[in-house]
Amino acid sequence: MANMISDETIEYVGILAKLALSEEEKEQARKDMGSMLDYIDKLGELETQGVEPMSHVFPVKNVFREDIVTNGDMREEILKNAPGEKDGMFVVPRTFE
Amino acid sequence: MELLGMTAVELAAAIRKKEVTVLEAAKAVLSQIEEKEDMYHCYVTVDKEGALAQAAAVQKKIDEGFESPLAGVPVAIKDNMCTEGLLTTCSSKILGNFVPTYSSEAVLNLKRAGAVILGKTNMDEFAMGSTTETSAFGATKNPWNTKHVPGGSSGGSAAAVAAKECFYALGSDTGGSIRQPASFCGVVGLKPTYGTVSRYGLIAYGSSLDQIGPLCKDVTDCATIMEVISSYDPKDSTSVKRADTDFTSALKDDVKGMRIGLPKDYFGQGLDPEVKSAVQKAAKVLKEKGALVEEFDLGLLEYAIPTYYTIASAEASSNLERFDGIKYGYRTESYEGLHNMYKKSRSEGFGPEVKRRIMLGSFVLSSGYYDAYYLKALKAKALIKKAFDEAFARYDVILGPVAPTTAPGLGESLSDPIKMYLGDIYTISINLAGLPGLSMPCGLDTRGLPIGLQLIGDCFQEKKLIQTAYAYEKVRGPFGGREEKVHGKAI
Numbered sequence: 001m002a003n004m005i006s007d008e009t010i011e012y013v014g015i016l017a018k019l020a021l022s023e024e025e026k027e028q029a030r031k032d033m034g035s036m037l038d039y040i041d042k043l044g045e046l047e048t049q050g051v052e053p054m055s056h057v058f059p060v061k062n063v064f065r066e067d068i069v070t071n072g073d074m075r076e077e078i079l080k081n082a083p084g085e086k087d088g089m090f091v092v093p094r095t096f097e
Numbered sequence: 098m099e100l101l102g103m104t105a106v107e108l109a110a111a112i113r114k115k116e117v118t119v120l121e122a123a124k125a126v127l128s129q130i131e132e133k134e135d136m137y138h139c140y141v142t143v144d145k146e147g148a149l150a151q152a153a154a155v156q157k158k159i160d161e162g163f164e165s166p167l168a169g170v171p172v173a174i175k176d177n178m179c180t181e182g183l184l185t186t187c188s189s190k191i192l193g194n195f196v197p198t199y200s201s202e203a204v205l206n207l208k209r210a211g212a213v214i215l216g217k218t219n220m221d222e223f224a225m226g227s228t229t230e231t232s233a234f235g236a237t238k239n240p241w242n243t244k245h246v247p248g249g250s251s252g253g254s255a256a257a258v259a260a261k262e263c264f265y266a267l268g269s270d271t272g273g274s275i276r277q278p279a280s281f282c283g284v285v286g287l288k289p290t291y292g293t294v295s296r297y298g299l300i301a302y303g304s305s306l307d308q309i310g311p312l313c314k315d316v317t318d319c320a321t322i323m324e325v326i327s328s329y330d331p332k333d334s335t336s337v338k339r340a341d342t343d344f345t346s347a348l349k350d351d352v353k354g355m356r357i358g359l360p361k362d363y364f365g366q367g368l369d370p371e372v373k374s375a376v377q378k379a380a381k382v383l384k385e386k387g388a389l390v391e392e393f394d395l396g397l398l399e400y401a402i403p404t405y406y407t408i409a410s411a412e413a414s415s416n417l418e419r420f421d422g423i424k425y426g427y428r429t430e431s432y433e434g435l436h437n438m439y440k441k442s443r444s445e446g447f448g449p450e451v452k453r454r455i456m457l458g459s460f461v462l463s464s465g466y467y468d469a470y471y472l473k474a475l476k477a478k479a480l481i482k483k484a485f486d487e488a489f490a491r492y493d494v495i496l497g498p499v500a501p502t503t504a505p506g507l508g509e510s511l512s513d514p515i516k517m518y519l520g521d522i523y524t525i526s527i528n529l530a531g532l533p534g535l536s537m538p539c540g541l542d543t544r545g546l547p548i549g550l551q552l553i554g555d556c557f558q559e560k561k562l563i564q565t566a567y568a569y570e571k572v573r574g575p576f577g578g579r580e581e582k583v584h585g586k587a588i
Contacts, residue, residue, distance in 0.1 A: 009460070016459035017414060018421070019452055020440035032453050032514060033460060039515055040403040040461075043473050046480065053475030056305065056335070057291055057482060057531030057556070063334040077198045083428035090423055093435045 003037040005030045100125045101261040104314045105170045106321050108264055112159065112169040119159065119169035122264075123152035123213050126171045130215070130262045137238045139257035141176045142184045143216040151213045158211060166321050166345075168211030173263035175254050176217035177224055178204055178309070179298040183214075187300050188232035189222045191420050191427045191446030201298025202333070203267060203309045203326045210325045215263055218253030222448045223417065224274055224302045226250050227520050228510050231450040236507060239281060241546055245504040248278030254312045255282035265313040265322055269299055271306045272405055273499070273524025276536035279312055280499035280549020283538040283576060285319045285566070286312045290556045291531035292337035293323075295330035301416040303409035304335075306528040315575075316537065316566045320344040323559065339557065347560035352568040353387035355561070356492045360395035363497035363523055375540035375548040376498045382572050383496070383565065393491070397484050400477050401526040402518055406454075407461050407474035408529070413451075414458025420446065453514065482530045489555035494565050498523055499536045499549035527553055535562040537569070538576040547576075 010026050013033075021029060075088060084091030100108070100117060111117045127145055134140060148171065155169050174180060177187045179197035186192045204214070221231040229237040229252025237252045239245040240260040247256040251268030255278035258266050268275040270288035279286025287310045294309040301307060311322035327342040359380055364373055384390040422428035422442030429441035447455070461470035488495060500520055510517045527534040532553055539550035550569070554562045570576075 013456050013460050013463070016463055017452075017455045018418070018436075018439050018443055019447075019455065020437075020444045021452075025452070028449075029453070029456055033457055035515060036406065036457055037460075037470075040407055040470060040474075042403050043400060043407075043470075043477050046400060046473075046477055048473065048476035048480070051476040051479050053472050054479035054482060055475055058337070060335070065331050071199070074198045078424075081195055081198075081425035083422055083426070092423055093432065093438055095435050 003034045003041070005034050101129055103264070105167055105264045105318045108170050109167050113164075119152040119156040119213065120149070122169060123148050123171050126215065126261070126263060133260050133262055136243060137240055137256050137260050137262070138235055139218055139237055139253045139260060139262050140173070140216045141186055141188060141219050141234055141253070144183055144214065147183065148213055148215050155211045155213055163211060165210040165325070167207075167325055169213065170264050171213040171215050172207060173215050173218045173254060173257045173266040174204060175220055175251050175266070175268045177220060177269055177300045178267060179300070180204055180214065180217065183217065185217065185300070186234070187223050188220045188234055189447065189451070190233045191443070193233070193427060195425050197298070199298060202295035202328065202330045204298065206326050206328055207267070218251070218257055218266060220253055221250035221450070223300070223413070223451050224250040224269060224271055225413070225450050225454055227273070227277060227517050228505070229253060229278070230507070230511055231448055233448055238507070239504050239546075241283060241504070242544070245506055245546060246281065246510070248281035248504060250274040251312060252278045255279050255284055255286065258282065258284045258312050258314060265311060265318055267309055267326070268312050269307055269309050270528065271303045271409060272528050273521045275310045275312060276499050276524050276534055276549070276551060277521070279536040280538070281504035281547065283547030284312055284314060285316055286310065286536045287319050287323065287559070287562070288527065288534045289323065289327065289559060290337070290533045292335050293327050293339060293342075293559075295328060295333040295336050297330055297332040303412040304416060305412060306409060308528070316563060316570050317345075317348055319535070319566075320348055320563045341557065341560070344559060344563055347563040348567050349564050350568050350571045352383050352565055355383070355388040355494060355565060357383055357388045357390045357494045357496050357565070358488060358492035359390065359392045359496055360398075361392050362395060362398040367501050367519070367522070368498060369502045369542075371542040372498050372500075372502060372548050376496070376550055379539040379550045379569060380496055383569055386568055386572065388565070393488065395484055395488055395495070397481050398522065398526070401481060401529065402522060404474045404477040404481065405521070405525040405529060406457070406518060407470055408478065410454040410458035411462050411471050412458070414455045414462065417451070417455055422446070478529045481526050485526075485530045485532060485555070493554070493558070493561045495553040497551050497553070499551040500524070503542045503544070503546035503548055523551060531556055533559045533562055535566050537566050539573065
């Protein structure tokens, strides 16, 4: 395998991805990412000097519309989906003392 | 004609002529679901009561003079499109209890046209997969042979159409997720030009690639459904204003002078010989009908998959950040502090394939690797688009297979991700270039599994695909079978 993924990289990617992986999952992730990156490295063969990166297939610029509220108050329905709710608000763990 | 065997357009006509009521149609399909679901598992949620209530309401509207080409026809919706008041899970544990407060624009367009929504179909978790086996709620089986996968990620939608558990369905296609299951299940599927169907309310996977489209029984249904679901939507900033959405006007049995190109690399190594021969036979049929058919070099095929997985994973890692266990969805039971809660909720809520792509996406976007991977992929995408532009200067339609093989057996694909990704080789560059692609059945292999033909058009040229497909369908004849064939009965 050309791409050796270090423990540090897996830790770092875990932080970026907001995932807590078990040791077993980390080992699997290292293997999977290594083989995917080996495969993706094929793109290195392509001559892309002077090629503009294409994020959108059509030449669209910023699309604006008036900022007008069109939906009604759905607070109760929306809160029904919340895993934690109290007094009409989302419950979250304490984030500061 | 047997009710469940009707196409969507045929059923709508029968309802208009009062030969059948909407309620009769809904009841017939609901009892089919009841009878077959244990075997195929096409649905995550069946909304029996809701469907019966909608059926009564739509019948009343029709009796009062409401007209629409699909009024009263029961439809199934892939479970990644929000449906107000109806569970929408993306086949993921993390959205296992999510009930949207609004409906996606494509679903609203159907409702305005008098559709009866039956329920939500099974899929690969967050549309990541090619077999519908990554669903957190169990795999869907292929109605042609239950030992095989239906394809994915819109496998539940394709299987539901094939099993007559609906008259048509909506799916979404990010790298082949409509076309490939359509091919494996012997139905028609269309991935429209990017921006044609609003993505509002479609739970995002790869936003620059995602597009909603129909899965249905024939080309006439396909064009009719497209007319209903296509719309300009200010709520989707990538929505395109199109005046040419009269897709049914292209239902013409005429391909004289149609320039059809067969990319040589679509018929090369890795393509199953039976698939190859069926697709070449279809090309021959079109040639005999007066199309100008020739082979050409498209190129860059081997770069499509690495480009796609870099871009799609990058977008997925960003899109799926929102699932954090705060406002909706799954939250872990015990945690220490906010960040631990995020991490644990996500790790317990997402399945392995989703985690794999989020990890890869986070990596290719991370500082130090962004230029080498993500930016490189965006440049490769520009080159792929250019190759198609050059091809469409010479051809109206590109013709090839949908997938290298027919449906693999259950459990054969997930162990080797790269091998599974290679199955998408003929479908994914179409998403990268924003093009429309149509998949339709063109034969059966020796095991009795459907083979799919893919027609690819330039941006906004769905009509050429529909016209070509319609002309081919006329010669091929009805591709019935569906379930009956399996049990040895003629349709």
